[in-house]
Amino acid sequence: MAEIKEVRKVETGRASIHSHITGLGVDENGKAKFKADGLVGQLEAREAAWVVVQLIKQGKMAGKGILLVGPPGTGKTALAVGIAKELGEDTPFNTLNASEIYSVDLKKTEVLTQALRKSIGVRVRQRRMVYEGVVKDVKMRIARSRINPYVQIPREVELKLATKDEERTLTAGETIAEQISKMGIRKGDVIWIDAETGNVVKVGKAKDVEGAKTFDIDTARTVEIPSGPVKKEKELTNTFTLYDLDLTLAAQSISITALFSLWSEREVSQDIRKQVDAYVKDMINKGTAELIPGVLFIDDAHMLDIETFSFLTKALEAELAPILVLATNRGTTKIRGTDVEAPHGMPLDLLDRLLIITTRPYSKEESREIISIRAEELDIELEPAALDELTSMAAEESLRYSIQLLEPSQVIARKAGRGIVKAEDVKEASRLFSDLKRSVKYVKEYENLFLK
Structure with missing residues (x-):
């Protein structure tokens, strides 16, 4: 219980980075609004994602996936979350960074199989x-x-x-x-x-x-x-999720000793998965449950190797398969495990199966709206001059750097006895925490002192 x-x-808490996203912010005609459902800008990408949602709802995405391509900090993960929200509030959304599959405890295929089954829901x-x-x-x-x-x-x-x-x-x-x-x-x-x-x-x-x-x-x-x-x-x-049911059934067949030795980190046998699949199909046939294909979002997809790409290509064709969404910020680079260069570091046969959606850097106006939304989510009150300063930093440095300064600026403002963040607080936070350009300049200036 x-x-x-x-x-x-x-007392008061904080919001997660994408907690404010409730959809793709697209009207009934498929046109994206400038600011809606917690998303700002990226109109073309959001409209493309809306089309993908319609294809999924109509059952026309079998054997296909989605690839989100764009520079860092352009809302690729936010788009993936928006797709999941549009599919339904209880649609499973599982995030995996490509580097996570290289585990010393589990085989790559086991990590990926678990991720796929975490992304398929059963509504009971x-x-x-x-x-x-x-x-x-x-x-x-x-x-x-x-x-x-x-x-x-x-x-x-x-x-x-x-x-x-x-x-x-x-x-x-x-x-x-x-x-x-x-x-x-x-x-x-x-x-x-x-x-x-x-x-x-x-x-x-x-x-x-x-x-x-x-x-x-x-x-x-x-x-x-x-x-x-x-x-x-x-x-x-x-x-x-199917993975939840896998663990529940596995727990019934192990000893108490195994339970306290973190058995859930080990592989789940194919026999158990077959039993779960048979149980789920039985519930569906009786009308007490229904299957919900969710979203498996793999970030930094260029970090996957040739064997993993082969596994995912096969997984796209499986009967029980989630919606596969990959994201990358790389251009032409080598496919891991080979000497072959390819767009986004992915095999061409997999790229042919993906619908590719591109994102672009945010404009100054869009950055301002995103910073304002994030400040509201964190319950940080900004004076107009402070918002202007953060917007300028987003244009000159990066949007992520600007957003990262919100909470340090609030701490500095509170130290000065204020509840509202001023421009001087933002400047002080920027002085204390270096951006990428200043960090690179610092490394070059003291290059001879760094260990090699």
Whole structure:
């Protein structure tokens, strides 16, 4: 059972880098808006991604994949997230960096097979006990990670949930707190929490909630405030991945000793996968479940080798295959494991199977909007001059560098006793943290002192 207790105290959390993205920001005619669904600019790329979504929904993407090509920091990952959101809120979205497949513990084919099965969902219908209502207040307690003391993570959350007939204050632990932080749940959102598993689902934005904070990027559908008690029995539709089911079945056939020796890091046998596939097909035939092809996003795809590309080419043709989205920022380079140079470091036979979408560097206006959105997500108040300074840095250095200065600038402003970030705070943060150009200049200046 998920641990949920009523009442206790806490403070504010931070949003994940793509928590604000709710879709591709395209209208019903397939035309991209300048700023919508948390995305800014990249109109052609977003319209191309919308076409891909229609192909997927019509079942016409079998044996194909998508390749996102563009310079660093041009929104390739954001586009992949947007595609997954357009396919449905519970569509599995699994991210893998190409270098992660080179594990000392697992074979490359096992890492890729697990990634593929994490990207295929099974939607199951069942009745469960839930907490449901509109969020009247949310407070987050942040603490240092037990694994990495330099990273802060949500440790506990206090929620005030209300329906038309009742109001309750709940506290929940780390699992639920992380989900609420990643989803960017705020006052005015209608949510429900599975009392047994702790799964959190964001239904939409409640109509006419007093004091609810609204952002330009909010595009969640408007829903009525639920009625009845906060805690109730509800018919739920849960989505599990094939990999989740693999681990569940594997856990039933191992010893307690193996369980505590991190068995999940080892290979899952093909026999277990066959049993899971047969079980899923049986549920689908009975009408209690349905299959959801999700998205497998592989970043830095040029880091994959020739054997991996061969495996992925075959995987595209499999009966149970997710939507494969690759991303790269390389031009012509060698295919790893060969001396052959090819576009984006990929074999031509794989490139022929991919729909290629290109992204371009952001304009100054687009960079300004993205910085503004990110500041809102992090609850950082910028004065106009500070936003201008960050926009100029984005144009002169990089957008990522500019966004990275947001939180250091806020710390500097608070040290000076201000709640609003000024241009002088941004300049001070830039002085303390070097950009790429200054770093290269520094290396050249002290080249003789560096070890070789």
